[in-house]
Amino acid sequence: MKKILLFIAATLLISSLGLRAYFAFVPPPAATLEEPLAIIVPEVLNGWQIKDLDMAESPESSARISEFLNFDDALFRVFQKGETFVGLYIAYWTPGKASYRWAGAHTPDTCWVLNGWTREDRKYSIPFVYNKIRLEPAEFGVYSKDGSSQNVYFWHLVGGEPFGYDQKGTPNILGALLDVKEYGLNLREEQFFIRLSSNRTLDELKKIGGFEAIIKSLVKIGLEEEVYSSSPEVALR
Template identity: 80%
Template sequence: MKKLLLISAAMILFGGLALRAYFTLVPPPEPTLHEPLALIVPDELEGWEIKDLDMAESPESSARISEFLNFDDALFRVFQKNDVFVGLYIAYWTPGKASYRWAGAHTPDTCWVVNGWTREEREYSIPFTYNKIRLEPAEFGVYSKDGSSQNVYFWHLVGGEPFSYDQTGTPNILGALLDVKEYGLNLREEQFFIRLSSNKNLDELKKTPGFKAIIESLVEVGLEEEVSAAAAPLASTQL
């Protein structure tokens, strides 16, 4: 037993040294975000009231969590037009800045619920289309609090690809090993966490002038899905 423990410890030590050597010799990928999020997402839309809130004011976060997550760029911008509300939350990390599981740990399933919201519905990796714009498959949920509900789509992009939310539990060393199994040593991709929420569904938002500009800004940050010419069009989902 003692010999087995020594062998296991040696293997872990060797693996750690190998990873350190790899990260020292192989540079991380180049980031794709080249301008501030605040300049990409529209801050003026005719007929809309738009304001930026501190990240700590979002249901995902708090002053302590925001500091801990150590974003390279972040935006929490809310749009109001008559009785239509749209909230757009984007957090960004440059390549190698944060582990994949820590970056994706503040989903509505955890932080919104902890902050008093009730999860009414939940769907995983569903298609999202807006007219001819097709975004990456989204996580979707309906969350309610104090008599009102929000339809929420969210994405965690790792190197431009949606990160799976099939995992359970909190980020830990086992989660890191699972990431190695899925991504190999390629654990230094840039990351976006994007959340789009509204009190209206997508069909209603399509009829609201100006909403298209919000969707187009998500395309600009890299959320549009690459689709082959032979792929059949998908029906739009409801927000």
């Protein structure tokens, strides 16, 4: 057993030194976010009341968690029109700023539930289509608290691609090894965590003027799905 432990320790040390050398000589990818999120997401919509809240006021965060997550940019903007409520939460990290698993760990499945919400429904990687706009497949859930419920869509983008994994108690060390298996040594892509929640269904929101502008802002930050034709050289947006 002692020899096995020594072997594991030596392997981890060599791996750590190898990663340090890799990171020292290979620069991270360039960031794609060119404008602040507060400008990209609509600040004014005809007929809507819009309010920005502190990230610590969201179900995902507390003041301590928000500080620890160390965002490079973040937005929690609430849109209200009559009885309709839409909340848009976006967190952004530049390349290499945060662990993939840590950045994507604060989903409604964990943080909302810990904050007293009940998960009523959950679907994984489902299509999200608004008119002719097709976003990347979304995680979806219905969460309730104090007699009200929210339909919640959320995405974790890593280098522009959805980061899909089941958060079912995988230990952090094992999760990190799985990340290396999936992405190789390039664990320094930029990341977005995006959450769109509403007391209305998506079909209901499609009928409300102004909601399309919110969806288009998500396209602008790279959430639109690429649809490829039969020719691999041509991508239809």
